[in-house]
Amino acid sequence: MYKVLIVEDDPMVAMINEQYVCKNKDFCVVKTCRNGQEALDFLTGPEGEGINLVIMDVFMPYLNGVETLKKIRENKLHCEVIMVTAANDPATLEETMHLGVIDFLIKPFAYERFQVALEKFMANEEAFRAANQTIDQSYVDSLISNQGSARIVDKELPKGIQEKTLNLLIDFMKNKGGWVTGDQISEEVGLSSVTVRHYMSYLLETKQVKAEINYETGGRPSMLYRMA
Incomplete structure (x- = not known):
């Protein structure tokens, strides 16, 4: 089962996100943090070592989502990130994509779209687990295509x-x-x-x-x- 950390300063949105996650039997919510600094403190501590996925808002007090994502990458923490925001800001989208987010959800989002984001994460994880010790070009191409990081399209x-x-x-x-x-x-x-x-x-x-x-x-x- 994949362990999830929710980082969201709005209690109502955090509750909805947790409900959406828990509807998928392959995931469980381990903790909810109200800001990026609280999330980093948790992730860099002993309890945060097993977190597989972070679902994180962009606009938060103390440390926003983009800065928190940068810190996650700088600290080489082994977790993937789905970003959530109420703003359709192209610059934020571009920056978070460069930092390697699995998906980017714009509020308000439907339950079905949320599950698609979880499915993307699982497909990515399962693709890595299915890899042999020696990978070939076709495997790399299919993996990158699945992540949406390149315009490689299987005909x-x-x-x-x-x-x-x-x-x-x-x-x-x-x-x-x-x-x-x-x-x-x-x-x-x-x-x-x-x-x-x-x-x-x-x-x-x-x-x-x-x-x-x-x-x-x-x-x-x-x-x-x-x-x-």
């Missing part, structure tokens, strides 16, 4: 769909042969449930898999998948 696969991950899921589905749930795929393949849903949607669109709803679960209906 066959849409943005956010990685060839290695796609082939992994296709091979799994072929070997299974019958109907499987998204949770089964997630558990046996080792990918997050959000990533599995994203790839299954693509395979459904391209008619490589079939899907039907299972109402005999005794609770909430679940989606079943099999190769077409």
Whole structure:
């Protein structure tokens, strides 16, 4: 499970962000800080070592989000950052992109867009974990394309769909042969449930898999998948 730090001076927005994060079972909120200095103190302390993702506002007292992001990079802290702001300032966007943010959310944002940002983070993390000790150019190109840091476009696969991950899921589905749930795929393949849903949607669109709803679960209906 990915550990999240929320940095937001508005208590209401901080609460909404935490609720959005907690709706995704692959994430948990470890702490909420009200300003950048408080966040840095936490991240550089022993409790902050396991933080994977920081969701941070731009405009805050004591130390704003951009300056905090610079300090995170200067201290070589091993966490990714999603920036949040109410201002659509191109200069701020450019500066934070240069500092390597995963995504940039402009308030007010929809729940679905927030989840897309989390999915980008997970896709990035899983791509690094899937890398071999020796990487090749195609792997680097696909990773950079997924991050949106370059204008490399795969002519066959849409943005956010990685060839290695796609082939992994296709091979799994072929070997299974019958109907499987998204949770089964997630558990046996080792990918997050959000990533599995994203790839299954693509395979459904391209008619490589079939899907039907299972109402005999005794609770909430679940989606079943099999190769077409």
